[in-house]
Amino acid sequence: MEAMALAIFLFLKTGEKFATQEMAGPTVSELTNYLGNHAGLKCEARVVNQPAAALEVCGKEKPPVGIVTPGFFLTYQKALAMEPVLEVRRENVAAERFVLVARKGASVNPADWTGKTIATTLAAEERYVKGVILRDQFGSEIRLAAVGSAEDAIFDLVEGAKGAADGVLVEEAAWAMFAADPELGGQLKVVFQSDELPRDLVVRFGETDATAVRSALTALNEDEAGRRILASIRVEKFAPVDSARLEQAQRLFHGK
Numbered sequence: 001m002e003a004m005a006l007a008i009f010l011f012l013k014t015g016e017k018f019a020t021q022e023m024a025g026p027t028v029s030e031l032t033n034y035l036g037n038h039a040g041l042k043c044e045a046r047v048v049n050q051p052a053a054a055l056e057v058c059g060k061e062k063p064p065v066g067i068v069t070p071g072f073f074l075t076y077q078k079a080l081a082m083e084p085v086l087e088v089r090r091e092n093v094a095a096e097r098f099v100l101v102a103r104k105g106a107s108v109n110p111a112d113w114t115g116k117t118i119a120t121t122l123a124a125e126e127r128y129v130k131g132v133i134l135r136d137q138f139g140s141e142i143r144l145a146a147v148g149s150a151e152d153a154i155f156d157l158v159e160g161a162k163g164a165a166d167g168v169l170v171e172e173a174a175w176a177m178f179a180a181d182p183e184l185g186g187q188l189k190v191v192f193q194s195d196e197l198p199r200d201l202v203v204r205f206g207e208t209d210a211t212a213v214r215s216a217l218t219a220l221n222e223d224e225a226g227r228r229i230l231a232s233i234r235v236e237k238f239a240p241v242d243s244a245r246l247e248q249a250q251r252l253f254h255g256k
Helices: 021-038 051-061 070-076 123-133 150-159 172-180 211-218 224-232 243-253
Strands: 007-012 043-048 065-068 082-090 098-103 117-120 143-146 167-171 188-193 201-205 235-239
Touching: 007 021, 007 051, 021 043, 021 211, 021 224, 043 051, 051 070, 051 123, 065 070, 065 082, 070 082, 070 123, 070 201, 070 243, 082 211, 098 150, 098 172, 117 123, 117 150, 123 143, 123 243, 150 167, 150 172, 150 188, 167 172, 172 188, 201 211, 211 235, 224 235
Parallel strands: 007 043, 007 065, 117 143, 117 167
Antiparallel strands: 065 201, 082 201, 082 235, 098 167, 098 188
């Protein structure tokens, strides 16, 4: 008898160079194995780092659940019938924020950035970056340059490397390390800081019953095996969705 195919658990981390099936698949598989044992969801991890690849997985393999970025969720919520189940609270990240970092003499007036380039790992989620992170303050003519590492882009910015962007969108926690550096910190400044943003989301697709998944993920830190899995994916815990924050992001995403 032919074995039944496993369901697919989609794991999308846009722009993260290590979020590939080859590099992160085995780690995420520990989580999916846990779900199989504790939620009855026998599934196989599918790790991607681009929205287009995630769309392809959704079209071909019909995952019942997954973890996606808020930008992907807001873009394809209706088309893929996604519903948020939980949010992902990362280790040592009290709040999800981005800052736009530029050289010391750069203008802090968004109007002066018309036609300039911002390097970001989230370039593939353009509407989310411009509308939600930057709150539409920099206009539609700002250009996004895709980079595999915001930190490397900051070094290029400081060194005046050929093709360096005018600014770099970097996570607030990562910027704190640069700001504390006595050599680099003095050459850079923050020209914009985002509001607190939605976290990555555990979502269900369509009519999937995610009750057991919600219970299993919420209880991960209650046993040693679960705590090891959380540590391996650098997650503090899975928590209820901050609906107010997500709804605010949705309004900004749609220009409201």
